[in-house]
Amino acid sequence: MGLISYCNVGISGIAAAVPKQIINNYEHDLYFKKEDIKEIIDKIGVKERRFADKNTCSSDLCFAAATKLLDKMNISRDEIDLLIFISQTPDYRMPATSVLLQERLKLSTSTITFDINLGCSAFLYGLTVAYSMIIAGAVKKVLILDGETRSKVYSQKDRKTGFLFGDGGVAALIERGERFGKSWFSLNSDGSRESLIKINAGGYRNMSSNETVMENVVDEYGNIRSDENGYMNGADVFNFVIREVPKDFYRLIEYSGIEVPTIDYFVFHQANSYINGFLAKKLKIPKEKIPSTIEKYGNTSSVSIPLTIVSELKNKLDKHKRLLLSGFGVGLTWGTAVIDMDGCYITDIAEV
Numbered sequence: 001m002g003l004i005s006y007c008n009v010g011i012s013g014i015a016a017a018v019p020k021q022i023i024n025n026y027e028h029d030l031y032f033k034k035e036d037i038k039e040i041i042d043k044i045g046v047k048e049r050r051f052a053d054k055n056t057c058s059s060d061l062c063f064a065a066a067t068k069l070l071d072k073m074n075i076s077r078d079e080i081d082l083l084i085f086i087s088q089t090p091d092y093r094m095p096a097t098s099v100l101l102q103e104r105l106k107l108s109t110s111t112i113t114f115d116i117n118l119g120c121s122a123f124l125y126g127l128t129v130a131y132s133m134i135i136a137g138a139v140k141k142v143l144i145l146d147g148e149t150r151s152k153v154y155s156q157k158d159r160k161t162g163f164l165f166g167d168g169g170v171a172a173l174i175e176r177g178e179r180f181g182k183s184w185f186s187l188n189s190d191g192s193r194e195s196l197i198k199i200n201a202g203g204y205r206n207m208s209s210n211e212t213v214m215e216n217v218v219d220e221y222g223n224i225r226s227d228e229n230g231y232m233n234g235a236d237v238f239n240f241v242i243r244e245v246p247k248d249f250y251r252l253i254e255y256s257g258i259e260v261p262t263i264d265y266f267v268f269h270q271a272n273s274y275i276n277g278f279l280a281k282k283l284k285i286p287k288e289k290i291p292s293t294i295e296k297y298g299n300t301s302s303v304s305i306p307l308t309i310v311s312e313l314k315n316k317l318d319k320h321k322r323l324l325l326s327g328f329g330v331g332l333t334w335g336t337a338v339i340d341m342d343g344c345y346i347t348d349i350a351e352v
Contacts, residue, residue, distance in 0.1 A: 010180030013173040013345040015069035016310040018050040045273025049166030049298035058147030061169025081139035086146040119330025122302035130174040142174040155225035166298035170306040179342040184256040201227035264321040270294040270304035317344040
C-alpha cells in the first residue's frame with residue numbers, strides 16, 4: 001500500500017547551497033513579449049531563480065552543502081555509513097555521482113553509496129530508504145545529498161517551462177534519536193502518466209543524435225525546444241495534483257492517527273504558486289503554516305522541500321515541531337510524510 005511508519009529516527013541537520021547567479025524573471029528573457037512575460041510570472045509566482053554556470057553541477061552544490069553541514073555539526077567523515085545522492089541531473093551517465101562524492105568528501109571506503117534517480121518526490125523516497133537502513137541496524141548515520149541543475153534541462157524559449165525552474169543542492173543528516181518519535185510516509189507512483197513531464201531523447205531508448213539536439217518550434221504559440229529539453233504538460237499535471245495529492249494527504253492523516261491541527265508546518269514541493277495556493281485552500285491550511293520559496297528560488301524539483309526548510313524554518317526547529325511534507329511530479333510519483341523534528345541544526349544557505 002505504500003504506507004510506512006518509523007520510530008526514533010529523523011533529521012538532525014540540514015544545509016543548502018544555491019548558485020550565486022540570480023535570475024530576475026521579469027528581465028531575464030527577450031524572446032517573448034514583455035506583457036506575456038509578466039502574465040506568466042504573475043501566475044506562477046517565480047520572480048527570481050538561481051542558475052548554475054556551465055562548470056557547476058548538482059554534485060558541486062551538494063558538496064558545498066555537505067561540507068558546511070559536517071563542519072558546523074562537527075561530524076567526522078568516518079561517522080557517515082551511507083551516502084545517498086538524489087538527482088536527475090547527475091555528473092555522468094556512469095559512474096554514479098554518489099561514489100564521486102564519497103571520494104570528494106573523503107568519506108571512508110566502507111561507506112555505502114548509491115544514487116536515486118527520481119523527480120520532485122525524491123526527497124521523501126530518500127528519507128524512507130535512510131530511515132529503513134537505520135531501523136534495520138545496517139547503519140547509524142546517513143548523509144542524503146539532493147541536488148538539481150534544472151536550468152540546464154529546460155529551454156528558455158519555451159514559455160511552459162522557461163520561467164519556472166531553478167538550481168540548488170541540499171545535505172541532510174539522518175540518525176537515531178528518541179526525540180524524533182514516530183514518523184509516517186505514503187509513497188505512490190503511476191507510470192501511465194510518464195509523458196506529462198519528460199525528456200524524450202538523450203537516454204538509451206532514444207539516443208542522442210544531431211536531430212535530437214536540434215531546436216524546433218513545437219506548437220502554435222511559438223515555443224521552441226529540442227527533444228533533449230524537458231517538457232511539461234502543465235494542465236494535466238495540475239489536474240493530477242489537485243486530484244491525487246489531497247487524497248494522499250487524508251490517507252496519511254488517517255494512517256497516522258494524528259490530528260491536522262497538531263502539524264506546525266506544511267512544506268509542499270514548490271511547483272508553482274498557483275498550484276500550492278490551490279492546495280492550501282482545498283486542504284484548509286492557514287497560510288502562516290505554509291513556508292514558501294517559489295518566489296525567490298523557483299521550482300528546484302526534489303530539492304525544493306529541504307531547501308524551503310532551510311530557507312524559511314531556520315531557528316524555528318530547535319524545539320519539537322511536527323511537519324507534513326508533500327512532494328509530487330516526474331514519473332509520475334508523489335508522496336506525503338509526517339515527521340517530528342527536534343533540535344534540528346540548520347545552516348545559513350551557502351552560495352556557490
